[in-house]
Amino acid sequence: MLVSPVIRCVALGLAAVVVDPLAGQAAQPRDLTTPEAVIRALVQANVQKDLKTMAALMSHDPDTVGYSIGGRKYVGWDSFVREMEREFLAVEKLEIPITGLKVWTRDSVAWFAMELDYIRHVRTTAGVERTVLPLRETGVLERRDGQWILVAWHESHRAAAAGSPVSTSEAAPVPAERENTDTLRALDLSGQWLIEEEDKSYTASLDRQGNGTYTHQGGTLRAVSFDGRRLSGTWKQTGNDREGGFEVLFSEDGHEARGVWWYTRVGSRNNIPPRLHGGAYVWKRVRPGVGQQPAVVGPR
Numbered sequence: 001m002l003v004s005p006v007i008r009c010v011a012l013g014l015a016a017v018v019v020d021p022l023a024g025q026a027a028q029p030r031d032l033t034t035p036e037a038v039i040r041a042l043v044q045a046n047v048q049k050d051l052k053t054m055a056a057l058m059s060h061d062p063d064t065v066g067y068s069i070g071g072r073k074y075v076g077w078d079s080f081v082r083e084m085e086r087e088f089l090a091v092e093k094l095e096i097p098i099t100g101l102k103v104w105t106r107d108s109v110a111w112f113a114m115e116l117d118y119i120r121h122v123r124t125t126a127g128v129e130r131t132v133l134p135l136r137e138t139g140v141l142e143r144r145d146g147q148w149i150l151v152a153w154h155e156s157h158r159a160a161a162a163g164s165p166v167s168t169s170e171a172a173p174v175p176a177e178r179e180n181t182d183t184l185r186a187l188d189l190s191g192q193w194l195i196e197e198e199d200k201s202y203t204a205s206l207d208r209q210g211n212g213t214y215t216h217q218g219g220t221l222r223a224v225s226f227d228g229r230r231l232s233g234t235w236k237q238t239g240n241d242r243e244g245g246f247e248v249l250f251s252e253d254g255h256e257a258r259g260v261w262w263y264t265r266v267g268s269r270n271n272i273p274p275r276l277h278g279g280a281y282v283w284k285r286v287r288p289g290v291g292q293q294p295a296v297v298g299p300r
Contacts, residue, residue, distance in 0.1 A: 035110035035141045036103045038148040043096050049088040051081060059151040067154040086280045089249060090260050092128065093121035108143040115158055122275045131273050134158035187254055192286040197279060242266050245274055248283060257283040
């Protein structure tokens, strides 16, 4: 795990073509002839986790720069879209009500100031955690070939106590761990795995359900649930007295997984909101367990 917490959440993953949630297909495009309409469409696309739409209304220039909370900087489209993929994987639902929006336009350039609440619904072992991040957004749009495109943006905390979001717990607890046993059988994880983070790599030795140890700071992994190819669990490190949770999504062949991890406790600080501080990593199968295959197997 990373040495210090990093805020990973990004709110201004805005967008353009509207997805009909009932039909599961792209609906007729809304009127996007004004900068304000584009901004509102981008916010809605973030709510719907619609990366295809975001790509349509955001600049892909290699020198485009965006800034997010936690001091995060994104240069170009690729670095931004990777972060959004991780965020969409981490959350169960997003709500982003706009509480204030002002747009100015001059010729082919527009700029805006916006206030919104970025509300994350995250499933934990205790239920669904709801975290509210009050944010401010500013940005610039440019009209290219008749279409307004977001070319630069910056976001910051609106609350005075930045980094201290309001959290409440919802009903709908997750199934008991005993009820998760059947789904854990869908993928045999036994063997050794190489785990790669941005600044380090280490190995993990797991049983078929995803429980085991890893070589960084005396770490241990404990599987909690497995829905299809998505594994959720907890981790603990005795070497630096930290613990938290993780969620990874395995490839079709079971050789690799990509996902996110987060803190829930660092030393005596044990009130860290789940999924707010953490990072991303990749698991790569090094060697399967004795007599096991590294591919997905059917339930048994």
